[in-house]
Amino acid sequence: MERNELYPIFLKLHNLNVLIVGGGNVGLEKLSFMLKSSPNANVEVVAPKFLPELEALVEKHPSVKLTQAKFKKKMLKKRSMVIACTDDLKVNKRVYDLSRKRYLICNIADTPDLCDYYLGGIVTKGNVKIAISTNGKSPTTAKRLREFFEEVIPEDINKMVENLNEYRKTLKGNFEEKVQKMNEITESLKK
DSSP: OOOOOOOOOOTTTTTTEEEEEEHHHHHHHHHHHHHHHHHEEEEEEEESSSOOOHHHHHOOOEEEEESSOOGGGGHHHHGGEEEOSOOOHHHHHHHHHHHHHHHHHETTOOOOGGGOOOOOEEEEEEEEEEEOTTSOOHHHHHHHHHHHHHHHHHTHHHHHHHHHHHHHHHHOOOOOOOOOOOHHGGGGGGG
16 A cells, blocks of 8 residues: 655745745735745745735735746745746646755745645644545545644644643653653643
C-alpha cells in the first residue's frame, strides 16, 4: 500500500522570505491560502500583470509586495521558499530548476513532480492548527476533511489550550514526570 511520506512542518512565514511567481487566478489562490493562515507572511509576488483581486488583497497586507516584471534569476536571492504558478510551463520549469540549484524549496502549481512541498488543507481554531495532506492526490478530499474538522473541533478549544499551558508551567519534576501528568490530564480528549 502506498504511504504518505511527507513531513509536516509549520513555518513562521513572517520570518521567511517567500516569492510567488504569477499574478493570475492561481497566484491569487496561493497567496490567499497563505495569508489566511499567516496574515503577516513576508511575500513578494512577481508578474507582468496582476488580477485586480490580487492587488486588492495585497493592499490589506503590508508585508506583501507586488513587483510588476517578468521573472528573473536574481529574484531568487535571499529567498526561503518559492511558488511558481504562471500559465507558462517553461517559466515554471525554469523557476523550479533555478530554485533547486539554490537549495530553495519550491512548489510548481499543479505539477506534483516539480514540488518539494504541497499546500494542504488547514484548520485553525485559535492556537490549534491542523494540516491535512492527501500526498498531492486529492485536494478535494483535503477540503472535505478540513470542513469536517472545522465542524467537530469546538470553538472554545483555545481556552483549553491556554489553561493547559498555564497548568503545565506549575508542574514540578523532570521532563518525563511533566509529560506523564499532561498525558493523564488530556487522556479524555481521545474519547
